[in-house]
Amino acid sequence: xxxxxxxxxxxxxxxxxxxxxxxxxxxxxxxxxxxxxxxxxxxxxxxxxxxxxxxxxxxxxxxxxxxxxxxxxxxxxxxxxxxxxxxxxxxxxxxxxxxxxxxxxxxxxxxxxxxxxxxxxxxxxxxxxxxxxxxx
Numbered sequence: 607x608x609x610x611x612x613x614x615x616x617x618x619x620x621x622x623x624x625x626x627x628x629x630x631x632x633x634x635x636x637x638x639x640x641x642x643x644x645x646x647x648x649x650x651x652x653x654x655x656x657x658x659x660x661x662x663x664x665x666x667x668x669x670x671x672x673x674x675x676x677x678x679x680x681x682x683x684x685x686x687x688x689x690x691x692x693x694x695x696x697x698x699x700x701x702x703x704x705x706x707x708x709x710x711x712x713x714x715x716x717x718x719x720x721x722x723x724x725x726x727x728x729x730x731x732x733x734x735x736x737x738x739x740x741x742x
Contacts, residue, residue: 607670609671610673610674610692611684611688614678614684614687621639639675642679643679645667646679646680657691658694658697660673661690661691661695669695669698670691674691705717
């Protein structure tokens with residue numbers, strides 16, 4: 607969690623500086639930003655909640671550093687980005703701890719249930735967002 611605030615604050619200025627001085631760095635940063643933008647679909651839609659849930663998923667490439675990069679790319683406010691990353695890391699830790707403690711057989715069942723529940727949750731959030739935006 608220590609580098610998350612630094613990434614959120616200084617990634618864009620550093621990337622702009624490096625892209626202006628070195629073509630190889632510009633290509634590498636473009637690759638990094640494009641990869642992060644591809645992962646940012648639900649995060650763009652739900653902002654804080656989307657970033658927190660993205661970081662909370664305990665898969666490779668969905669941790670706090672990637673969340674901080676995405677928050678920087680999407681220009682999320684500093685405290686929103688840091689707090690979403692923090693709560694996402696805490697939730698991921700609790701999730702992994704739970705899965706380790708219940709055993710392999712039940713962990714597989716729990717993962718399937720969580721996968722179905724997360725799909726239902728995203729659908730519900732999209733419907734709620736559409737209803738709120740249509741009533742405004």
